Amino acid sequence: MRPKVTTSSHNGIPTHSVDTGGVSTGTLVFGVGFRNEPVTLAGITHLVEHAILRMVQPVTMSHGGAVQMDSVEFYASGDPDDVAEYLNAIAAAVSGFSAVTEEDLALEKSIIAAEDPRGFTAISSGLLTNRFGTNGLGAGHLGSPTITSLSRDEAIKWARQWFTAENAAITFTGPVPDSLNICLPAGNSVTRHHSAPVITTPTLIRSQKEGIALSLLVPLRNSTFLGEALRYELLTRLRHTSGLIYSVVIFTTEIDNQCCQLDLVLDPLEANITKALHASVTAVRDVAATGFRQDAMQAAIRTLQAALTWDDSHASDYVDQIAVNGLLGRTTPTRQTVLDRAMAITSPELTATLAAGLASLIVAVDKSTKIRHADASALGLTLDPYDIWQRHNNNGDPKPQSSPDGQSRWLNKTSKAALELTETHLLKLESGKTKSIKLADIVLAGDRSCGCVSLLDRRGRSTEIHTDDWKKSKKLRRKLLGVFPTEIVRKFPEE
Incomplete structure (x- = not known):
């Protein structure tokens, strides 16, 4: 039986905990991420996260920070009181962020450059930008060459706007330690931008990225299962039968409480891109017309069962998701609910979901590949050269x-x-x-x-x-x- 998640309040901050009996992991979550950044400040959340971590050094326990599309998470694992001390220090750094120096920011900019050299120096739009433009969700796939010019005043202003008690949550795997004493600055309610697609018809885009990717808008509740079943179908046809690709990598991005962008990234050799393009689009349309095979349904169920196995890592991820969704006004289904839904879904139902999602299909192909309007038309797609000129x-x-x-x-x-x-x-x-x-x-x-x-x-x-x-x-x-x-x-x- 899986432990129950307990929700309480700590100094007015929503706190979610689950006692796994293992190593204690604590996380301080803020409801701000890449999608909240205006394009002229792209990367500022990442810079603030790095600077806060610098302000709490040295830390010898397992710890870190991460910036996602919707959140910033500061985490540590170990003795509960040591974890509490780390989170208390993070909160103190947030409260005193106006003390950050130009030298601190310059050092962290150089570290971010080493972390992702391409993203630091160049704009490289991805599938979210293709669909949503530069606002909201699209900002998450842009790269961040603007980090170079971000000023100390801009970083401090960003921290004051988003890193507040009203926009924070806490999670723990294990009882919340009595030594936890997180105090954060008060702030105003934040405004969140909801993205509207700039592409609304099936489209083939000549992309800055290598290989091929397929992107669909699908119901959030079926997105993970649909992605796994589609991966199985694509691997069967394009890898095992045709030898065109090695892998299919799945990415899902929540748009709101109902909708998700499902992306499947394929890795053909350059010589096979054109063949793989036609084969992948044909395969997806064929599945939508004839239905998912039972072995694809079973493979998706087994993958979900493995992914939903309860251990310390999964427990931490689950309560973190509850925390983020709570800040964004979203609901979080239980892991059992997700599994029960997967066990109950039928091939006709999943096939209908895919067929409906094809109206939003975006296919991105390496721009070095020679693609004509006639090629796109044969695939039922409009060609967008994605060229600013x-x-x-x-x-x-x-x-x-x-x-x-x-x-x-x-x-x-x-x-x-x-x-x-x-x-x-x-x-x-x-x-x-x-x-x-x-x-x-x-x-x-x-x-x-x-x-x-x-x-x-x-x-x-x-x-x-x-x-x-x-x-x-x-x-x-x-x-x-x-x-x-x-x-x-x-x-x-x-x-």
Whole structure:
């Protein structure tokens, strides 16, 4: 019999505990994550989390912190009183966060860069950004080159807004120690952004990521089981039968209390991407038409049974999920409820869930793969090249106006290409074609010390303007950055 989860209050903070009889693990949870960050502050929650951990060092017990889509969690495992002392120290660091120094933040920025070099230096939109753009959930798959320019004042303001008693919860595996005494600053109620998709029809996207990924919006209650059954079907067809892939990795992201994004990432060799693309989409549509096989249903049940085995690690994860969901106003089904639901679901019911989810299908494929509109159409998908540079329509766009220094056009140093700045667009004229970026759509402009300018639009599409490739490059860089509001221009690291 699984131990019962007890909910109580500690200094006004919701506290959830379950006595597993094993090692004590305690967690201080805050209801803020990547999805709460505006694009100009991408990565700020991660930076604050790192800085708080720095403020409590040295700590010799097993401990750490983690930033998720919806939460920040500070945790430790060991003797209950030692765990309580660690969480008390975390709370004290939060309360005294205004004492953080520029040196502290600089050191943690360098550590974050080592932790994820690519995410620290570049924008690299993923499936959530593809579907939701740069707001809300889409912010979780952007990368965070803005961390370089985040200021001490911005970090302190963020901590004051989100790291408060009203936005916190505590979990323990084991009785809550009497020595626990978490005191957090009071705060105001927080506003959470609910994302709306920017893609609403089945779409094929040329992605910055390698390989192939399939993404669906599905009911939260069936998402885990559906993902496991689909993984089995895809592995059977694309790995065991065709030899096109090695694995299928599942990611689920809760959108709200009812809906979830289910992502399945495949890993074909570059030479097999086109074949795997057609085979994976065909397989999913075929399952939706003919139904899940019983061996796929059984495999999903057995995977869930193994995942729901109760041990110290699973107990800690479960009470942490209760804590996060409580802060977000969501419910948390018991582990037995999840298993009972899986045992009761039938192939026709799961097949109907998949068939309904196909209306939201997004397929992402490595942009180096040659894909035509006809290829996408044959798969029942609309091709989105996901390119910030769009074919330019001159209607309604003012012609370039001479600036006081007489410069609005720049010539490439090695080709006949040209860039022009108008009141509304950045134009690129090359090989008799004109493409453009609408200036009003830019939500972030990155000023790199190497001379490049990185532009990101509200869809999450990005480009690097290598100003050194153009004549009078310094003037181009200055004028290009100058057309954007100062609040969206941030320093970026060198690539």
